[in-house]
Amino acid sequence: MSRFIKKRSKKVGLPPGTLVHIGEKKTDKVRITIIDYDEANFEEKEIKTVEECFPFKNKPTVTWINIDGIHDIKIIEKIGKHFDLHPLILEDIVNTGQRPKIEDFGDYIFVVLKMLYYNEKEDEIQAEQVSLILGSNFVISFQEREGDVFNPIRERIRSGKGRIRKMGADYLAYALIDTIVDSYFIILEKLGEKIESIEEELVTNPTPETLQAIHHLKREMIFLRKSVWPLREVVNRLERGESTLIHESTGIYLRDVYDHTIQVIDAIETSRDMLSGMLDIYLSSVSNRMNQIMKVLTIIATIFMPLTFIAGIYGMNFEFMPELAWPWGYPLVLLVMVVIGISMLIYFRRKKWL
Amino acid sequence: MSRFIKKRSKKVGLPPGTLVHIGEKKTDKVRITIIDYDEANFEEKEIKTVEECFPFKNKPTVTWINIDGIHDIKIIEKIGKHFDLHPLILEDIVNTGQRPKIEDFGDYIFVVLKMLYYNEKEDEIQAEQVSLILGSNFVISFQEREGDVFNPIRERIRSGKGRIRKMGADYLAYALIDTIVDSYFIILEKLGEKIESIEEELVTNPTPETLQAIHHLKREMIFLRKSVWPLREVVNRLERGESTLIHESTGIYLRDVYDHTIQVIDAIETSRDMLSGMLDIYLSSVSNRMNQIMKVLTIIATIFMPLTFIAGIYGMNFEFMPELAWPWGYPLVLLVMVVIGISMLIYFRRKKWL
Amino acid sequence: MSRFIKKRSKKVGLPPGTLVHIGEKKTDKVRITIIDYDEANFEEKEIKTVEECFPFKNKPTVTWINIDGIHDIKIIEKIGKHFDLHPLILEDIVNTGQRPKIEDFGDYIFVVLKMLYYNEKEDEIQAEQVSLILGSNFVISFQEREGDVFNPIRERIRSGKGRIRKMGADYLAYALIDTIVDSYFIILEKLGEKIESIEEELVTNPTPETLQAIHHLKREMIFLRKSVWPLREVVNRLERGESTLIHESTGIYLRDVYDHTIQVIDAIETSRDMLSGMLDIYLSSVSNRMNQIMKVLTIIATIFMPLTFIAGIYGMNFEFMPELAWPWGYPLVLLVMVVIGISMLIYFRRKKWL
Amino acid sequence: MSRFIKKRSKKVGLPPGTLVHIGEKKTDKVRITIIDYDEANFEEKEIKTVEECFPFKNKPTVTWINIDGIHDIKIIEKIGKHFDLHPLILEDIVNTGQRPKIEDFGDYIFVVLKMLYYNEKEDEIQAEQVSLILGSNFVISFQEREGDVFNPIRERIRSGKGRIRKMGADYLAYALIDTIVDSYFIILEKLGEKIESIEEELVTNPTPETLQAIHHLKREMIFLRKSVWPLREVVNRLERGESTLIHESTGIYLRDVYDHTIQVIDAIETSRDMLSGMLDIYLSSVSNRMNQIMKVLTIIATIFMPLTFIAGIYGMNFEFMPELAWPWGYPLVLLVMVVIGISMLIYFRRKKWL
């Protein structure tokens, strides 16, 4: 459940804007990297103290400040103060139980997203909260820990491939969001493969474990859905272009992200439909198997009960049982038993119970 | 059911605006406390007669009048008269079966909320109705009984921590609503823990009690939902800022409350989805167990019925049964029986019934 | 079904506006009463002929004409003619299969409502159609039979309590609607009690009758819902205040009725959710009981089949069965049987089948 | 299925506006009748060639041209040409797989409806497509075969009863639509009776045939719904009065039709709810019966297995079984057996298995 409901209780009663880190601490040191570029220049460095990033606020070049680790409240506070961020935003950054959302403060736009990983060991999707601040010429990104899906973007900036070096901070923000949404497809493919393998199992050999697996996937779908549905609204609001921070030329790219989001949602809903269908198949295959067992039971009872009864009759100790004295009595009774048994088998075959 | 449908029948036919307290009387004495403050001054006192709070109506400082206990109709009436409240509002205050709602009367805004507690003894969520009147420089809050979740706010006012002493009555109202919404997270965490423990039970040892527990949680979710869904509309209307009583600077705080409300709703819906899944798992684990029992039954019948039949044959009293006279007859029959039994066991193991 | 679908077939093909009474005739005589009042004066009388109520049309005082019994087409026609009502409205009044609805004709507003009773004898909710015509200074109400929930209003008018004598015809219409909505709470409480008693039965001793009771309540809920859902739209349209017949001061009262309607709908939906949950509990308790029976069956078979088999072996008539001649053979076999039986019991207890 | 999906495949690839009759040919000859009237005059005749109806296009009187049979493409084409109908409309008229819909072409309005019959022999609802063209002073109706529900309208026009002769073509169109909607009530009553009789069967003697009947009714409801839901939109658009072809005075009549349509939809949804409930009752009554059978089986096994075991013990051939020699051995064993049997019966009665 902790993936679904974050422990917010330690916050209750504190004044709004109080920074309390909610979530597990996923990294030890806070790591701040700066990438600063325009079409001609490029600079990349890791800084020791948070103050080193302050001068970039007013440089005309595009600056991407990336902070890995949000448990150190002081660093967040300093950045917030220097970049004039509203205290409630800082609170949202350090509280990792947010839904994806967007808030437009005029001077800057605040976006919360979920970066998803498929943790093979735990066999479950894990979420990391990514917060973006988009200013006129900078993007600040906050992540819970080191390691992200943004390396291809860094590479593109370094090498100057594509149009990223020619465009502004809004395009950088778009690129970050796009990369996150793209990474959802990887998770969908992984879940898709799992669904496929369960489908095969269902046909060949359904076990209670199959059921567990179906339910496990259903839960992962609920989790995935929870992260993606609100994202749609976020991208839609970005794309509608109401903010002056988003240039018109970036709009079409955001529409593209929006399409991808819809595709992800579509795939989730389709998978949910299919998992429901698989649950039905599982249950009816179980009941079918039970039917099979019942049939065997019935057939045994039907065949042996009358036979045993006949044997019982000739096991009675009455003094006057003429059959017992006949020399052909025994073989005749055996014959009768065989005939009864076989005719029953034929009857069942006709009734399709065999 | 009394948690779900309040007894309104004693009201039927009375003229509108007639004050009749609906709900259980949860406290004996009515207790009225006043907190009056601005940035510089602070005063807190408990008053004996309701008239003592009247002078605060026109003081420029922010005044918070808190009334614990709403069964004393006369007190409510006096306050209503002095503060010019509409009779229907007074009726709503004393009728504890309200849904959360908001009404804007121009001079003041009337808000009904539900304060929720998790009653460990009864193992259920319990609701207390909180009504707020937000005027230009005062907030009147009505509660069903003493004891609430507002102590941290009182503390913040007393100590002057945060920005509460610098802001107006609208910020105070926001703080009260925010605290109530925050307290829902505590309940969600409690329910989340229960869901988690049931989940473990489901895997290790599902009993009919597990089912009862799932259904109990489902009911609590229905109850929680009933209180939270309308709240969303309430906060949304406050936040849209149509009233002049709400200053623009408070708007962003209300948006924050709105986000929290959505998070609560989200968590409720996720929990409902998961409880449904758990119900499915329970039912199929029960049917799986039944299957197991059927298998045992079938195996016993399949093994012992033919063996008993063979024993029955040689228990027959025919005079001419040559096998009976053979010295190796008995051990041979025993051998045949063992062979039949073992080959059946092997057959079942192949069919995966064992 | 006749409660759900009224026989309209006798109307098919008739020109619109043809008055045909649809529904059962619930009263013999048509009874017309008039209450005429303003702040100073009050007059109440029962009239013999319909023409006696015509002069009240143009009196400045507020007049409430109440007609009990709608099967006498001629009376309805006369009133329709004198008060200038559209033929389609008259048709709706006498056709009791209407949904609650509102139509604004400028000069007057036509409202159809359902007055609901809980018929203890039939153990079902019964509906009576109430049609209201609200003119500038009169209200005409049509009921299917004598006896209604309006007596408290009559009393309030007579005694001059509350503000009813000071307000206009729109307030009277409001009061009538409010009283009808209030009476729904009584039905909800009755259904709520039934749900509660079934819940107890479910835990202690579920029988097929419990299932019947759950389904019966579900049907009543469907019936209730059918009457209340459209009512919401009716009250909402009244409250939006688009008609000049509704004074602004009455608006807030109508908003209050709207709130009550929402509360009723809320309670219905909650009850439906709970009844669904109860159905689930019932079904799984039935399947649990079946499981119990299967266990007993299995245990018996598992214990006695091998024992009977052993007895069968020593009942065989082979001449060379050395055990038969041993003096300790019999007690030993008995001992073996006891050991087998007890060890099986222990095994089942371990497997939690006992 | 052919009732649900019409064979459109022969149309694929043809240019739009190509007339191909889709559906079964339900009548041999095409029959064209003309009714022409105003307040003073009335003329009714059946015509041989389609050209005879052309002069009525520009007559100031209201003309109703009714065509029974739409398989003769040439006739449809001629009418289309003379009355200036768009080729796509002609295509829709001859293609009987349309949903109810409305299209406003300025000069005329095109409406497609479904006339429904209950075919007692096939025990299913059957649909006939009716297309209406409403011009300023004419209505053309296309039906699949002879025989319709419009005779009362013809009668009203002939006799001059009601206001039909005083009103324009729009009122005639209204009357046709109203009559079709009214005929739905007849079908609903028929289905309602069937539901009622199944309900009785459910309580007294549910058989697999009952289940078939429930499912059959569910299918009929799906079919009915498919025809009625889109109708709502059609009537709603007519009623909104955006076309100059619809006079204001007709608007209120259309609102009346709209109300009836809502009533039909309401009744369908209620019936669907009730059929679902009946399915639940059926299934649980079946499982209840199975439970009953299991009980009998268990009781028999529980009583006779130990008794047979005891008999088996004394059927063993040990030489040293002292009981066998006791004179009271046999009656004592019989007594023990009786005691065991009776005490088991008592035990089961206590457990409520009997």
Place this chain on the structure above:
Amino acid sequence: MSRFIKKRSKKVGLPPGTLVHIGEKKTDKVRITIIDYDEANFEEKEIKTVEECFPFKNKPTVTWINIDGIHDIKIIEKIGKHFDLHPLILEDIVNTGQRPKIEDFGDYIFVVLKMLYYNEKEDEIQAEQVSLILGSNFVISFQEREGDVFNPIRERIRSGKGRIRKMGADYLAYALIDTIVDSYFIILEKLGEKIESIEEELVTNPTPETLQAIHHLKREMIFLRKSVWPLREVVNRLERGESTLIHESTGIYLRDVYDHTIQVIDAIETSRDMLSGMLDIYLSSVSNRMNQIMKVLTIIATIFMPLTFIAGIYGMNFEFMPELAWPWGYPLVLLVMVVIGISMLIYFRRKKWL
């Protein structure tokens, strides 16, 4: 699953607008054909190099460029460059995992559709992505492989039948879309036939294969739905006529396509409803069959257990069993057994278990 979720993972991290073909390569060679026409002239040719189609861009005649095969990135790039297409559009064309969508770029409209085939061999619906670029006087269509449903359109253009040669590029685009939607009806009919044949199977002889078939059809419906639902929005946006590229005269044809799309959706939803109903019937027929088996089992046990018990009693070896010495003992016991057996059979027949 690969039909449901396309492998997008190889795209993750690439800059937007990078062309990577996603999907299986369905054809070897890329084939480009050009049809150029106006009312008077007509030219059709297959071209070798993509450059040959460039001159048609500015010709006043209508040009339809059809490309079969989208895996050759270079060709797509060249076309994109010459016709000024946005890189993101080119990306969408080669990525076959798109949902149907429409994008209006002012100068041209981009439409993605799914062409569906029923693959008899695999017994499943297969989709081919068709992308259309509609410019002022040209239409470019991209298909995944050779072979399509457009031949009738080519024929109409060649022969000059219908109005296609007289209309512009928008009409050509309409014709292409219309043909695709029409082809959905063929698939629906195929699925309809399958549903019908399963329905018959359900009544006569339901097997687990029937269940598999129902689920298979359900999946095909999910797949079909996924392609058709977004199409509705696409056609709706085209039809609303916001683009200057769509002439008003084409609007009515698009409305016709819209109607067809709704009909397809309607048929899909109806089929889904019916498949759900069939699943219910299957499951209850299976449980009915199980009931039948249980009855047989019970009857056998009930008849033979007491009989075998009686035989067991007279098989006991007590020395003092007077019955054994009676000459009529044996026939009497046999008689008693027959009587018990027959009376039980009668009892069961009365209880309707036989």
